Amino acid sequence: MIPSFDEQELAKRELTARLSLIETMIAEGRQTTESWGWTFVLWGIAYYVAIAWATWGHSNFAWPVTMIAASLVTAFAASRMGGNQPETTIGRAIGAIWIGVGASLFILLLSASIAGRMDQQTFIAVVGGMLGAANAASSIILKWGAQFACALVWWATAVVACFSSANQSSIVFLVAIFLGQIVFGVYMMLSEARERRTHERKSGAAHA
Amino acid sequence: MPEPATDSAPEPTSELPDLNPVIHGKLRLALLSLLSSVEEAEFTWLRAKTNSTDGNLGAQLLKLEEAGYVEVEKKFVLRKPQTIYRMTQIGRQALTDYVQALKQLLGAAINA
Numbered sequence: 001m002i003p004s005f006d007e008q009e010l011a012k013r014e015l016t017a018r019l020s021l022i023e024t025m026i027a028e029g030r031q032t033t034e035s036w037g038w039t040f041v042l043w044g045i046a047y048y049v050a051i052a053w054a055t056w057g058h059s060n061f062a063w064p065v066t067m068i069a070a071s072l073v074t075a076f077a078a079s080r081m082g083g084n085q086p087e088t089t090i091g092r093a094i095g096a097i098w099i100g101v102g103a104s105l106f107i108l109l110l111s112a113s114i115a116g117r118m119d120q121q122t123f124i125a126v127v128g129g130m131l132g133a134a135n136a137a138s139s140i141i142l143k144w145g146a147q148f149a150c151a152l153v154w155w156a157t158a159v160v161a162c163f164s165s166a167n168q169s170s171i172v173f174l175v176a177i178f179l180g181q182i183v184f185g186v187y188m189m190l191s192e193a194r195e196r197r198t199h200e201r202k203s204g205a206a207h208a
Numbered sequence: 209m210p211e212p213a214t215d216s217a218p219e220p221t222s223e224l225p226d227l228n229p230v231i232h233g234k235l236r237l238a239l240l241s242l243l244s245s246v247e248e249a250e251f252t253w254l255r256a257k258t259n260s261t262d263g264n265l266g267a268q269l270l271k272l273e274e275a276g277y278v279e280v281e282k283k284f285v286l287r288k289p290q291t292i293y294r295m296t297q298i299g300r301q302a303l304t305d306y307v308q309a310l311k312q313l314l315g316a317a318i319n320a
Binding site for chain 2: 012015016018019021022024025026027028029030079088089092
């Protein structure tokens with residue numbers, strides 16, 4: 001039996017709806033609702049705490065203890081917040097960059113400090129260079145210009161630290177932490193909140 | 209020189225393909241599409257994305273699992289049970305074939 005025009009139209013609509021469902025769901029899967037802005041703010045505060053402790057407390061433990069504490073807080077909070085988030089290749093790539101850079105910084109700076117081969121300018125240059133690399137790699141993966149600006153701030157800090165006095169490089173470091181961690185972190189949190197609201201409005205359902 | 213837009217549409221053939229009935233179910237299709245875009249996903253995330261009930265979602269995922277299109281892993285994270293789903297290579301191929309068949313049928317419907 002040859003289907004009527006109406007039946008053909010209905011079938012066409014049904015097939016188009018299926019194709020549209022596939023596209024929508026793939027886009028939904030790629031849409032991340034993870035929040036990472038708070039980690040930038042947390043680490044910015046951790047750097048300030050470590051600097052204050054090292055400066056006024058004159059303690060050699062200031063940096064390692066603060067960094068280990070910040071790592072533990074980050075790991076714990078991330079596991080609580082992202083409990084049911086799916087694992088994506090992009091998410092793992094970005095996570096790998098930051099874990100790799102964080103571990104490298106910790107091992108290198110701790111070893112150099114214990115060996116007495118690290119002055120203040122070198123310390124700031126290494127931190128600036130490594131954080132610049134991590135931010136640049138993340139921004140390229142995410143195609144996010146704002147984070148690349150963050151990388152430029154850290155690279156500029158690294159360059160200035162190489163050519164300036166200890167006091168000058170310290171001031172530049174404090175400003176870089178404020179711009180690259182606190183300001184960027186707050187901006188990221190606001191962007192994530194806006195994206196979540198937009199996504200909640202757009203989100204569709206797929207009942208059987 | 210770029211091909212004309214009409215040439216990119218699938219050519220209608222005399223023998224139209226059948227749509228895979230396991231994938232054709234709306235919720236199962238949504239689940240496979242979601243899983244194709246992530247490496248693995250938790251049951252509660254799939255439930256939120258598809259806005260379905262536990263019972264219905266579990267039943268549809270079981271059908272996909274029985275067909276070999278998804279694999280399941282149960283584990284404990286922070287002492288809470290988690291059920292993780294991953295798309296298999298067979299499932300990925302089946303979804304690709306389904307999309308091809310769908311495009312072929314749509315091409316035939318448009319040209320009818």
